[in-house]
Amino acid sequence: MDLNLKDKVFLISGGAKGIGEAITMTIAAEGGIPVIIDPSETEGANLLKKLEASGGTALHICKRLTDSNTCKSVINESLSIFDRIDGVVNNAGVNDGVGLEDGSPEAFSQSIQKNLNHYYDLTHFALPHLIKSKGSIVNISSKTALTGQGSTSGYAAAKGAQLALTREWAVELLKYGIRVNAVIPAEVFTPLYQKWINTYDNPESKLKEIESRIPLGNRMTTAQEIADMVVFLLSARATHITGQHLFVDGGYTHLDRALNTLNP
Numbered sequence: 503m504d505l506n507l508k509d510k511v512f513l514i515s516g517g518a519k520g521i522g523e524a525i526t527m528t529i530a531a532e533g534g535i536p537v538i539i540d541p542s543e544t545e546g547a548n549l550l551k552k553l554e555a556s557g558g559t560a561l562h563i564c565k566r567l568t569d570s571n572t573c574k575s576v577i578n579e580s581l582s583i584f585d586r587i588d589g590v591v592n593n594a595g596v597n598d599g600v601g602l603e604d605g606s607p608e609a610f611s612q613s614i615q616k617n618l619n620h621y622y623d624l625t626h627f628a629l630p631h632l633i634k635s636k637g638s639i640v641n642i643s644s645k646t647a648l649t650g651q652g653s654t655s656g657y658a659a660a661k662g663a664q665l666a667l668t669r670e671w672a673v674e675l676l677k678y679g680i681r682v683n684a685v686i687p688a689e690v691f692t693p694l695y696q697k698w699i700n701t702y703d704n705p706e707s708k709l710k711e712i713e714s715r716i717p718l719g720n721r722m723t724t725a726q727e728i729a730d731m732v733v734f735l736l737s738a739r740a741t742h743i744t745g746q747h748l749f750v751d752g753g754y755t756h757l758d759r760a761l762n763t764l765n766p
Contacts, residue, residue, distance in 0.1 A: 505736075511588050641665075645687065
């Protein structure tokens, strides 16, 4: 299926690793131009080399989106090279474990700044160019926004706000034909997830326990499965989809976990 992304420019925050890397690679495979916004110098450089070696065009902006001025500079740098923006994928963030009991008001505010503010800032500065292209916005949220997790108030609050902004922006931007959607992963096996699993005394046992609670196939979602949904939403194949929260999670968020006893 041709998604008609050839030569279109898409910004991906956190685009050098995990889910972001899969989104970057999928955009490039469809002929699009990914702008990888990621502070990971080595990973970003390696990914850029891989894309260029396969004949693709891409840009790595090695910056962390810590404030609005940085977000603005990222937009300007991208425009100076490609002179257009056709879509924004807000993906960067980290589950930083800032809870209620063990956290603090200061840590909570920092977590919101780290996980939420750049979603608004990057999109705000990209908006005039998205209006020109009638582009698309995809926000990557998390199941924690709906299920809770415990000991991660800042991250969960940010992820919930991302879902609210998805609907708010979808309404505000209707007049421009700009579509805004959110993709909600649950358990996705990424290098960061592997690092977390390895903190347990028996990582393999812990992973099997988690997989047993994922109704469809008792397996983790892959980063590629998230990327496939994101890139579809960016494309002209999704021209009548907006304001949606789409779950790519093997039924984890909505289906009864007791179903794992029924799976063959």
